[in-house]
Amino acid sequence: MTETDPSQIKGFNRARERAARALLEDYVEMIADLAAEFGEARITEIAARLGVAHPTATKAVARLKREGLAVSRPYRGVFLTEAGEALAEQVRARHRTVVALLRAVGVPEDLAELDAEGIEHHVSTRTLKAFEAFLASQGGEKG
């Protein structure tokens, strides 16, 4: 019984995984942002920016470490592994594309940023491709 019981996956896949993925992505994205800004991501800063208490961030980072997305030593900053960097880049690319798509269809910039936050975690790869194609065609027509 060390592995997930298949009979529970279905239910698990409802709200749970939905939120779980978004959470992971939010943390990875934030760590990447902080790394770019300060060279490292400190637990306190991560917690502050995500609006959670620091133990919550600690737990999340522990999970990222379990999943091989980040590394850290006690009382030191958190860093993304290659896999983590890759995920971060993917998440950010998706974010940019979603924002661009929203703007392209007439959503005001500030609102586009805001809504993209929630939307981006639910855009499949194929849909993202479609967005890119659409943006390319738009750009072509206009520029």
Add this chain to the structure above:
Amino acid sequence: MTETDPSQIKGFNRARERAARALLEDYVEMIADLAAEFGEARITEIAARLGVAHPTATKAVARLKREGLAVSRPYRGVFLTEAGEALAEQVRARHRTVVALLRAVGVPEDLAELDAEGIEHHVSTRTLKAFEAFLASQGGEKG
């Protein structure tokens, strides 16, 4: 301690409320669908369609009742209140618009349906308006 502790709202507002709203909307939408199809929504059917065990659906319905979105009596079907119907209609309208928007930018129909499921819960009213305006302009140009 009967009311929400303000100091926890911030954190609560992160992942929690995000998933919570989506969940509520999913249930309300499903109940509306079943009502349209069978005249009433039975717990077992709701659970089956949402892919959860029936006690899970029971709990969710209890929550809908608490929030004044649905009513039901023991061993009877579940019905939406006016507020519930209103939310259902709003959710469905949003769903239709999101699907239409996705299709308009080139996302294949089946994929549009699938992704809309996750996306629709994160589209703000103003963004939805923008989508509608875009679709109207598209429709105007094309036909």
Add this chain to the structure above:
DNA sequence: TGCGAAATGTAGCCTTGGCTACAAACTTCG
């Protein structure tokens, strides 16, 4: 160098959505 402030870690509890197991009510039909 040493002490106090700031940052982390750890423990432990709450809430929520899920599930299983079992009890109770309703339905169907012989």
Add this chain to the structure above:
DNA sequence: CGAAGTTTGTAGCCAAGGCTACATTTCGCA
């Protein structure tokens, strides 16, 4: 009318993300 089967309800457990409280480790500066 009553037994069998189906649908609901209830109880109780788990995992996960949040939080507070308290212990430790670092860091900054007199």
